Structure formats: C-alpha cells, structure tokens
Amino acid sequence: MNKQYDGGDEMQSALDELFASATHEASAAMCRWTNGLITVTLDQVREIALEEVGEELHVGDELFTMVVLTIGSEVGGNLILLFDEFNGRQLAASLLKREPGTELEWSELEQSALTETGNILGCAYINAITRLIGADLMPSAPYFIQDYGASVIEQAAMTQALTSDRLLVCQIGFRRKEQQLDWRMVFVPTRGMQEAMHRSLLAAP
C-alpha cells in the first residue's frame, strides 16, 4: 500500500515544493542540453513499501539502460535515470545528431551522451538540495549500467532499508513537446538526507 510521505501533510507539501523547484531547474537544464526538445516534469514524491518497489515503479523484470549518480555519504542518495533500449538509443542518437546505433554493444559515444544527460539532470537536483540543506553534496561521476531495473533500485534502496520498511522516492517524467516519453528518473535519498531536508524545510521561513 502506498501513501504520501510519512512526515505529515505539511512535510509532504514542503517536499513537493522542493522537488518541484528542483525539477524546474532540471527541466531548464535539460531543455538547454537537448536544444529545446525535452522537458522534465515532477510525477510524484511518495513512499513505497519495500516489497512493492519493483511493481510500483513498473520496473518488473525488464532490462533497462541506466545512468546512476551516487552521493556516497550519510547525507546522500542515488539518482537513477532509466530508459528502455529503444528510448535510450533514440536519446543518444538525437544528442549525437545521427541515426540510432544498431550494434549490440553501446558505443562509447552513445554511453557518453547518456551519462552526460544523467550528469546534467543529477546536478540540477543536487544543486537545489544543496541550497536547501546548506551542505556540500559530492556526487560520483555518472556511470552507465545495463541491468534489471529492479536490481539497481534495490541496491539504491539499501541505506533506506537499514532503518525503514518504506522507501521515499521522487519520480520524474520526461516529455518531448506534448508527448510523454518512456524515460524515468528515480531519486532515492538516504535517511540522513531525508532528515537534513526535514530540518531545513521546518526551519524555512
């Protein structure tokens, strides 16, 4: 059973506002990166029971092409950008201004186009959260993974799972003009990050 964030309505509203603002920043960055082609929208900020994560995030047993950024500290988290094979290739091709690759293995250029996209999006979110909590957040270099989406999200959930049976996730959607794209970004903050955001949001005027 899903529910909104367990910090109460006021905290849910503050988190929605924070991520909406971060998404606005990310959307502007994405728009610049793709020459106005792609915009980003905030789908939802919510809690999910651990055992329902795969189903609720619709990752099932499908293989995805992903870019992961890890903020590897107690006040940290993971940002995961997910594409299916077709959509990942399409994005890389549009950024590289050429036809989508057909080789089984992704070329270094294609991988680089996607990791840079993850970097741009991730940094927009991290900058917004950094301004809020006033702490320096140092993300890893983005890395490219092709794996089961559920396996990667499971790994991302580990630090939250240490202290909770529920997972706070922020889901982002992508649009090309009026068309919703089957790309997703999931942000899974650690418990330490959630507490830091709580404190900052409560202290905000």
Add this chain to the structure above:
Amino acid sequence: MNTPPTNAPVREILVGMGHIAAGQAPQRMKAILGSCIGLALYNMERKKGVMGHIVLPESAGREAAPGKFADTAVPRMLAMLKEHGLAPAALVAKLAGGANMFNGSGPLRIGDANATAVADALKRAGIRIAAQDLGGTRGRRVEFDCATGNLTIQCAGGPARTL
C-alpha cells in the same frame, strides 16, 4: 479463448523485497535480485517450499518484517514449513544474489554481508546448501520451480542457468 477457473492457484508468485512466499508444485516463485539474497528452502518429496527475498544481514532486535533480515528470515521460513509438517532435516537450500552493484562500491558492500549472514543462519539451523550462485556486480532474475526444485538464474543480458 479459454478462461482459467477462478479458484486456480497462482502459477507464478513474485517475491518482493523482504517478503517470504510459500509454494507447491506446479507453482513457481520468482524474484529480481541485486544485493539481496533469494533463498529457497525446499522439500523434494512433497514438492513444497518457501522463498525469501532477504534484504539485509541483521535485524538487530527488530521484530517487524522478519523476511527482511537474514537472521530472522530463516527461522520464519522454517516455521512456515513446519506448519506443513516439514522439519529442517528434510529440507535443502538453494540461494542466489548478493551482488555488489554500482561498480562494487555500493553502500557497505551489503551483498557480501548478506551472503555470509544467510549461510550462517542456514548453518545454525542445520540446513544443507545444495547450490548457490552469489556475488558479482550484476543483477539476477531467479525463478524457483516447486515441481522440480530447480532454481533458474539469469544475469542481465546473459544466458539462463539452472541450479
């Protein structure tokens, strides 16, 4: 098109994080694993078993969600099988998972810790490990077939293997 009877048992059971499911032939239980461990305890004669999707090594006294931790999941799985008259001596274990993803630098190398904790819990319970596929840096799709006792494992992009 034929419609299956509404009282037909579910043939495929998805075992989510921290969950334990019980099954019997012809059911199959499946999970998608990263650093978690998929543990199947099984009785070949009765073709009944349970599968746990174990997330973390130690409960540290937390009693909620026993399927989440290795030290509480194994006793809980044994208790479920005991309700079906299956004693630990009549069971075998097959397990998979425990990857250390994100270039092996993920939080706490939890995959290794999970694998060790599950092996320890099985040893304490006197359960023999019949087969295992652990570690690495890739996710796994696992499916346990209650009819055959086979645990089929597929790493992302790789061929399926059966233990």
